[in-house]
Amino acid sequence: MIALDVVLLAFVVAGTIPPVVGVYTFALASIHVVTLRRETVAPLFPRVAIVVPAWNEAAVLARTLDRLAALEYPREALRVYVVDDASTDSTPELLREKAAEHPGLIFHLRREQGGQGKAHTINHGLNVIIAEGWYEAVLIIDADVILTVESLRRMTRHFVSEDVGAVTAYIKEGSRPENYLNRFVAFEYVTAQAAARRAQNVLGAQACLAGGAQLLTRASLEAVGGRIDTSTLAEDTATTFKVQLSGRRVVFDPTAVVWAEEPRDLGGLWKQRLRWGRGNVQITRAFSHVWLRRRNGRLGGIGFAAIWFSTTVMPVFMTLSSIGLLGLFAVDRSLSGHAFRLLLGVNVVTYLFITLSAISIDRMTAGRTWREAVLFPGLVALLFIIYAAYPPVWGDLRPTAAVVTAVTLFAYAWQGGCMLVAAALKRLETVPVVRLAVPPLLYIVGYGPLLASMTAAAYVKELRGAEMRWEKTEKSGKIGEALQ
Amino acid sequence: MSDLVPHESLPLESPRRTELERREDEREERRRLLRQAALAAVLVFALAARIIFVGG
Numbered sequence: 087m088i089a090l091d092v093v094l095l096a097f098v099v100a101g102t103i104p105p106v107v108g109v110y111t112f113a114l115a116s117i118h119v120v121t122l123r124r125e126t127v128a129p130l131f132p133r134v135a136i137v138v139p140a141w142n143e144a145a146v147l148a149r150t151l152d153r154l155a156a157l158e159y160p161r162e163a164l165r166v167y168v169v170d171d172a173s174t175d176s177t178p179e180l181l182r183e184k185a186a187e188h189p190g191l192i193f194h195l196r197r198e199q200g201g202q203g204k205a206h207t208i209n210h211g212l213n214v215i216i217a218e219g220w221y222e223a224v225l226i227i228d229a230d231v232i233l234t235v236e237s238l239r240r241m242t243r244h245f246v247s248e249d250v251g252a253v254t255a256y257i258k259e260g261s262r263p264e265n266y267l268n269r270f271v272a273f274e275y276v277t278a279q280a281a282a283r284r285a286q287n288v289l290g291a292q293a294c295l296a297g298g299a300q301l302l303t304r305a306s307l308e309a310v311g312g313r314i315d316t317s318t319l320a321e322d323t324a325t326t327f328k329v330q331l332s333g334r335r336v337v338f339d340p341t342a343v344v345w346a347e348e349p350r351d352l353g354g355l356w357k358q359r360l361r362w363g364r365g366n367v368q369i370t371r372a373f374s375h376v377w378l379r380r381r382n383g384r385l386g387g388i389g390f391a392a393i394w395f396s397t398t399v400m401p402v403f404m405t406l407s408s409i410g411l412l413g414l415f416a417v418d419r420s421l422s423g424h425a426f427r428l429l430l431g432v433n434v435v436t437y438l439f440i441t442l443s444a445i446s447i448d449r450m451t452a453g454r455t456w457r458e459a460v461l462f463p464g465l466v467a468l469l470f471i472i473y474a475a476y477p478p479v480w481g482d483l484r485p486t487a488a489v490v491t492a493v494t495l496f497a498y499a500w501q502g503g504c505m506l507v508a509a510a511l512k513r514l515e516t517v518p519v520v521r522l523a524v525p526p527l528l529y530i531v532g533y534g535p536l537l538a539s540m541t542a543a544a545y546v547k548e549l550r551g552a553e554m555r556w557e558k559t560e561k562s563g564k565i566g567e568a569l570q
Numbered sequence: 571m572s573d574l575v576p577h578e579s580l581p582l583e584s585p586r587r588t589e590l591e592r593r594e595d596e597r598e599e600r601r602r603l604l605r606q607a608a609l610a611a612v613l614v615f616a617l618a619a620r621i622i623f624v625g626g
Binding site for chain 1: 582583584585587588591592595596599600602603605606607609610613616617620624
């Protein structure tokens with residue numbers, strides 16, 4: 087029988103998995119140049135049908151369409167199909183106006199019975215496009231995104247390699263004026279896109295074509311059945327997996343930049359991430375035959391599984407870590423101290439490497455989000471990290487035994503308990519006046535714990551079999567003019 | 571092929587323009603690799619110094 091302390095120690099070690107995989111991801115991202123040199127690119131301008139699902143998007147759609155009309159791309163090889171999902175605002179009028187302004191470029195497709203969700207709306211557009219048969223590639227974008235002028239041609243150039251079936255852009259947070267949450271999301275996207283997707287390029291397996299801008303060849307669209315999966319809340323990830331399982335490669339182009347407006351409050355972010363988190367749980371189950379099976383190519387590799395599960399199982403690792411430390415404290419206090427120092431030691435090295443690497447990988451974003459980068463794990467976790475990095479920093483404090491015990495227990499419980507505190511911030515945001523304290527509290531608790539708490543909430547929703555509802559993220563159209 | 575030609579002046583369909591853009595991307599990625607390598611080296615030295623002077 088395995089001794090209890092060994093099991094508890096293993097729980098603590100589990101807490102080191104996500105940061106270690108984080109370092110692995112950034113190390114892979116750093117050798118992206120090797121992959122880039124192997125990649126064949128050439129100017130290629132296939133006929134691209136752009137599908138824009140839209141439900142009550144009058145506030146954002148005009149600018150999105152104007153940007154599409156300004157793309158560096160041959161006009162005769164471009165068509166934009168806006169699928170109006172029974173909008174009740176002025177979207178239909180706006181679309182009629184834009185279609186008249188750009189004849190032969192913008193087409194208005196109206197669904198009279200709407201409300202089934204984004205995937206159904208996209209499929210309505212795909213049905214029309216497939217029936218017309220004009221397209222050679224299809225670009226699916228969100229109604230609020232701003233494509234930089236060269237983004238599309240930078241994506242299509244990869245199709246010169248016949249095995250490339252889809253290309254995804256680099257989605258960057260573009261809200262202006264931005265608030266604290268936008269800056270956290272902006273930095274998160276540096277790690278989750280600029281770094282993670284570069285790493286996945288190196289591995290040869292992509293986890294997700296960004297829903298905001300994904301380009302598929304006609305052959306890829308046909309290979310996935312000519313439609314987007316409607317059985318999951320992560321339809322873009324399902325498409326990504328299916329394209330790769332059909333033997334095609336999915337490529338991330340970090341130079342194809344697309345700006346998007348992200349939620350400005352925790353309530354909006356929670357809704358969005360709950361949808362993503364539930365979608366990821368559904369994908370993990372639906373593609374259970376893929377994981378760690380080499381016959382599925384790079385998608386079945388250990389590296390890809392490590393990256394996927396370190397994110398999706400993060401709340402479990404964090405909780406195990408707390409249970410392990412508290413359990414060890416009960417059975418062997420000295421061993422718990424050693425285990426905690428091990429955990430902190432790993433955290434110091436990985437935190438410094440990941441944070442500084444992320445700042446270096448996208449210095450433009452880092453310039454405006456360095457505070458959020460530093461405080462990503464939260465001030466509380468950062469104090470532990472500082473202590474581990476250089477204990478004398480606290481000076482000659484001589485706390486009583488009771489204080490030491492209290493601080494130790496707090497530190498142990500915080501490894502997983504920070505998720506509960508982060509989740510509570512969402513509730514605080516709805517309380518008048520108290521809500522003013524939420525931004526500073528998030529810096530103290532940490533954006534990382536908030537992400538983990540949203541993932542945990544997604545598990546709970548899935549386990550309860552909650553209804554699958556597409557809850558739209560509200561957009562105001564506040565994307566900075568300077569970004570265009 | 572000279573990198574001195576500003577690629578913005580070349581037509582979009584020009585393979586030369588795509589090649590120049592690609593080289594520019596490669597240069598940027600190489601600079602990232604060097605920064606990462608330098609960062610990793612500094613961290614290793616810092617860690618070693620921490621262990622030597624403060625203890626494990």
